[in-house]
Amino acid sequence: MRMKQLFVLVLIPVVFLFTYCEEDDPEEVLEPPVVTSLSTTNAYSGEPVTITGSNFNPVLNMNLVELAGKTTTVTESVTPSSGTETTLTIAVPTLSLSGETIDAYVSVRNLALDLVSDSLEMTVKPIFNVDSIPGLPKTKGGIAFDGDGKLYVRGQDPGHIYVLGPNGNQRYWGQTTWGEGEMIVGPEGYLYAAVVWGTFGVERISLDTEGDGVQYIPDTDIDNPFCLDFDADGNLYVGTADGGFWRRNSDGSVLQILSNQGWGAPTRLNGDYVYWYTRSDSGSNGLYRAPLPAATSNDTIATGDIETILKTEEFSPSGLAVDSFGNVYLAVGWGKTMLTRITPSGDVEELFELPTENPNKLTFHGDVLYITQGNQGNQVWSLYLGDGYGESATPRYMW
Numbered sequence: 001m002r003m004k005q006l007f008v009l010v011l012i013p014v015v016f017l018f019t020y021c022e023e024d025d026p027e028e029v030l031e032p033p034v035v036t037s038l039s040t041t042n043a044y045s046g047e048p049v050t051i052t053g054s055n056f057n058p059v060l061n062m063n064l065v066e067l068a069g070k071t072t073t074v075t076e077s078v079t080p081s082s083g084t085e086t087t088l089t090i091a092v093p094t095l096s097l098s099g100e101t102i103d104a105y106v107s108v109r110n111l112a113l114d115l116v117s118d119s120l121e122m123t124v125k126p127i128f129n130v131d132s133i134p135g136l137p138k139t140k141g142g143i144a145f146d147g148d149g150k151l152y153v154r155g156q157d158p159g160h161i162y163v164l165g166p167n168g169n170q171r172y173w174g175q176t177t178w179g180e181g182e183m184i185v186g187p188e189g190y191l192y193a194a195v196v197w198g199t200f201g202v203e204r205i206s207l208d209t210e211g212d213g214v215q216y217i218p219d220t221d222i223d224n225p226f227c228l229d230f231d232a233d234g235n236l237y238v239g240t241a242d243g244g245f246w247r248r249n250s251d252g253s254v255l256q257i258l259s260n261q262g263w264g265a266p267t268r269l270n271g272d273y274v275y276w277y278t279r280s281d282s283g284s285n286g287l288y289r290a291p292l293p294a295a296t297s298n299d300t301i302a303t304g305d306i307e308t309i310l311k312t313e314e315f316s317p318s319g320l321a322v323d324s325f326g327n328v329y330l331a332v333g334w335g336k337t338m339l340t341r342i343t344p345s346g347d348v349e350e351l352f353e354l355p356t357e358n359p360n361k362l363t364f365h366g367d368v369l370y371i372t373q374g375n376q377g378n379q380v381w382s383l384y385l386g387d388g389y390g391e392s393a394t395p396r397y398m399w
Contacts, residue, residue, distance in 0.1 A: 033108040255300070
C-alpha cells in the first residue's frame with residue numbers, strides 16, 4: 001500500500017520594516033534679553049525705573065536686573081516689581097551709603113536661560129546728599145532757590161551769602177546785616193532775607209547786582225523777623241521769632257494778623273493757610289494752622305479760626321515745611337535729630353534721622369527737601385522724598 005505523503009506548507013509572514021529617516025533638528029538659538037531704553041538715566045535710590053526691551057522672561061521673578069558700578073565694585077541685583085516680556089520696573093537700589101553719586105551699568109538676566117543683556121548707563125543719586133560750604137562757619141541763615149536752580153545759603157555772623165550752581169560750583173555772593181532768619185527769592189528778582197534780633201526788619205538784594213546794594217524794606221522794622229514768604233499776589237508775610245505774624249501788602253501797608261503765640265515759632269504759608277509751631281511757657285506747645293485773611297481786608301486771625309494739628313511738649317522744631325497734601329515736616333532740634341512728618345490725619349511719622357543736633361531751615365525744591373545743618377556746621381542736606389514728589393510739594397515763589 002503506497003503511502004501518500006502530506007506536505008504542509010507553513011507560511012511564515014515576513015515583516016518588512018521600513019525605517020523613516022529624519023534629518024536632525026537644528027539647535028535652537030537662545031536669544032539673550034535686550035535692553036533698549038530706561039525711563040530715566042538719572043535716578044535716586046528708591047526711585048522706580050522702567051526698563052524697555054525684548055526677550056524678557058514672561059515669568060516676572062525669572063528676570064534679574066543687575067546694576068554694577070562703573071568706577072567702583074558696588075553691585076546690586078534686583079527682582080522687578082512689575083513687567084511684561086517687553087518692560088520691567090524696578091526700585092533703584094542704594095548703591096552707596098556714603099552720599100556720593102554712582103555711575104552704573106544696568107542689564108537684565110533671564111534666569112531660566114542664564115543669559116544676560118548688554119548694559120545701558122545710569123547715574124544713581126543718593127537719597128541723602130551733603131553739600132559743604134567752607135566759607136560759612138554755620139548754615140543758619142536760611143536757604144533759597146532762584147528760577148535758574150541756583151541755591152543761596154547764608155551764614156549767621158556775619159551774614160555772608162554763598163551761591164551754589166546746579167553743577168556744584170560755589171562762591172561768595174553777598175552779605176546781609178545779620179544772618180539768622182529765613183531767605184526767599186521773591187518778585188522782581190530780589191533775594192529777601194529776614195534779619196532776626198532787633199529791628200533790622202527785612203532786607204533784600206537784587207539778583208542782578210551780584211550781591212551789592214542791600215536795601216532795607218520800609219515798614220518791616222518789626223521785632224525779630226524770622227520767617228518770610230510771599231503769596232501769589234506778591235504780598236509779603238513775616239513771622240517773628242516770638243510767634244507774631246505780619247502781612248506787608250504790595251501797596252506798602254503793614255498789618256499784624258496774628259498776635260504773639262510763643263517764642264521761636266517757625267511759620268510757613270501753604271495755599272490759603274498759615275502753619276506755625278509754638279514753643280511757649282504757657283503750655284501751648286504744638287503745631288497749628290489757620291486760614292489766611294483776605295489780603296484786601298484788615299481782618300486778623302481769630303482764636304476760633306486756629307486749628308490744632310498736634311499738641312505736644314515733645315518737639316522743639318527749628319524748621320518747618322508743608323506739602324500740598326497737608327503733610328507737615330519738622331526739623332526737630334536741640335537733642336532730637338529726627339526729621340518728623342505729621343500727616344493731615346494727625347499721624348506722627350519718624351521719617352529720617354539727620355546727622356546733627358540742630359537741623360535748621362527747610363525748603364522744598366523739585367523732588368527734594370533741603371535742610372541746613374544750623375549751629376553744628378556748614379552743610380546743606382538734600383533729602384529725596386519720592387518719585388514725582390516735586391509736583392505735589394508746594395513751590396516757593398519764583399520770579
